[in-house]
Amino acid sequence: MGSRPYRRRLAWSAAALLVAGVAVPATAAAGPDDTSDAPSQIAAQSGKQKAKNVILLIGDGMGDSEITLARDYTVGAAGRLNMDKFPMTGTYTTYSVDKNGKPDYVTDSAASGTGWATGQKTVNGRISKTPGTDKPMTTILELAQRNGLATGSVTTAELTDATPAVLASHATDRSCAGPADMKACPNDTIAKGGPGSIAEQSVNHKVDVLLGGGKARFDQKITEGRHKGLTVTEQAKKLGYQVVTDDKGLKNARAGKPVLGLFAPGNVPVEWTGKAAAQGGTEPQRCVTNNPERKAGTPSLDEQTRKALQLLEAKQSGKGKKPGFFLQVEGASIDKRDHAADPCGQIGETAALDRAVKVARAYAAKHPDTLVVTTADHGHTSQIVPLEATPPGLSSTLVTDEGQQLKVNYSTNTPGEAQEHTGTQVRIAAQGPQAHRVLGVTDQTQLFGTIRTALSLR
Ligand SMILES: [Zn+2]
Structure with a gap:
């Protein structure tokens, strides 16, 4: 589907690079610390390609298997998802480090997010702070703000979850989500002169658009500092935020004041449900595409993204504003349902x-x-296996939209335990200024340099 415009776009991108006199090798890693010749050739040209805006979309736990599974089920094996249509596609490594800086081969979302948010690797569980000394590191969102750009973060998880947290907070541990959750972050508390919980830091940063779940965290009472006695939501209102909790509220939110959207007490309920994978497999199943636990009035991720873009665009057109924005959008529960061996x-x-x-x-x-x-x-853990396979772990057979059976296996942990992340490289795809920097094999920390260069952030 849509192969014709796709081909045209591809041709255009290649042509643009040729006009610019750039030879495009099949594997060009144009990362900041790369020293081979071909990438520096591209880098020499890249100074001319400047972006006004950056939209970064993160599929949490979305490895190649997860993408393939969604493609097979929805548009068919020969079909193409929207995320398959980018003109530039590469792959990147995601490992984290231990406190001595040595590789930890399987990352979590906190350490990996810190990688692209700061350009530096850290230990699993940490939010934009150094691995050994636990010192805050400047994030891409903070740089964007300092340079006068509008900023936004949209997620289907709690807004205090690791992936949104890495942008606008610094915490010893990802669990320090709300003022009542500070046990693992003794040095980050306001009483100790720290910046407080992830929720407090997120609104203190005055990020222009914050949309997601986690209302219960923001409704916790602040127990220290000048906002003592208020909930984080009340603090946000004091700081000028419009707080909205459903699609109508979101629709009515106006540019000019920052927007905090909290659409669920915890993570936003997922869109589809079905039988979880089981030992010995499941009967062939079709997924239920309207989860009854998802309340009417819960805006979808694409609706939130559309509104965020509208708000960020309006913000930058104000008098004296530097044009441009940085927006991160996270599909968080790909990971969470993978942990639960829930293919649908x-x-x-x-x-x-x-x-x-x-x-x-x-x-x-x-x-x-x-x-x-x-x-x-x-x-992440899901693997597409032959129908005749009898894996020892959890598996499920699905009937795809094109009417074929597909078997998915979850075997990264003992049945009954949560399934695990994997240490594999993952896809990175891009279009627009500096998109060529994703080609070849790079590392998640290099994405920081790509965004920084594209936006000319100082
Ligand atoms: Zn996970």
């Missing part, structure tokens, strides 16, 4: 992120000075 939940969330990718690419089609990147933070 996982596929539904991948499809939901893919619709947000479509919104981002449609925006970029009208605003070509927008760099759009789609990637993941780490691989």
